[in-house]
Amino acid sequence: MKKFATWNVNSLSIRLPQVLDWLSAHPVDALVLQETKLTDDKFPTLEIGEAGYQVQWFGQKTYNGVALISREKATDVVKNITGFADEQARVIAGTVDGLRVIGGYFPNGQAPDSDKFTYKMNWLTSLRHWLIQELKAHENVVLMGDFNIAPEDRDVYDPVAWAGQIHCTPEEREHFQQLIQLGFTDAFRLFDQPPKSWSWWDYRNLAFRKNQGLRIDHILVSEALKGRVTACEIDKLPRKNERPSDHAPVILTLDG
C-alpha cells in the first residue's frame, strides 16, 4: 500500500509545525506542497529531514513555491513546465518508488477578464503539452496539487453564484477535461463521497464554519494506476487548527 498527498499550506514558514504534525499522523510516501512562499535558501530542509523525509523544493519570494517531500529520494527532478518559460515557481516533479509524482500550483487566474486569466490559460496549455511527454516516458503518473479549478457544479457550494466566476469558468473546466482526456482519472470521483466535499474554504465570511467551499485541490492518476486506487479523501481536520491554511490536504491510497 502506498499513500500520496497534496496540500496547499499558504506559507510554509507559518505552517511547518502543522506539516510535521500531519506527517507524523499520516506517514505518506510522498507529499507535495504548494504556496510555500519561501526562497530556496530559507527552505526548512533540516526539520523535514529530521522527520525522516527527503525533500526537493523550488521557491521564490512572497508568492508561489512548491515542494516534493518523500520517504525515498526523488530522482529525475524537474522544476516548472518543460518548454514554458515561467517567472513563477509552480511545478515540481520527481520519480519516487517508480512513480512519477508531479505537484502543481496552478495559477489562480484572478478574474476571467484579467491578464492573469490569460496567463492561466497559456500555463494550462503548456502543462498539457508537457504532460503528453511525461506520459510517454512514465506509465505510472500522479498529478496532484492546487488546480484552482472546480471541475463540476457539484464541486462548488453555490454553483449559481459562482457560475462563470474564476475557478468555475467553462474555459477552465475545458482545460480540466483535456487533462482527463490525456488518460488521467480524478481519483476522488472513483468513490462515493460525502456531498458538499470541499478542499478550500475562504478565510472570510466564516466560510469554513458554514461549509462554503470549493473542491479545487485534486489528485489525477494515469490509466495504469487507476485500478490500484483504493481510496481518495480530503482531510478536513487541519482546517480546524488554530492557524489553518485555507486548503485541506487530499490523500490518495494505492494498492500494491
Add this chain to the structure above:
DNA sequence: ATGTCGGGACCTTCCCGA
C-alpha cells in the same frame, strides 16, 4: 460585507494576492 490571511515595504499601517 470588500467580512481574513500572509508577506513585504515607503515598516505599527498600508498594499497586493489569494
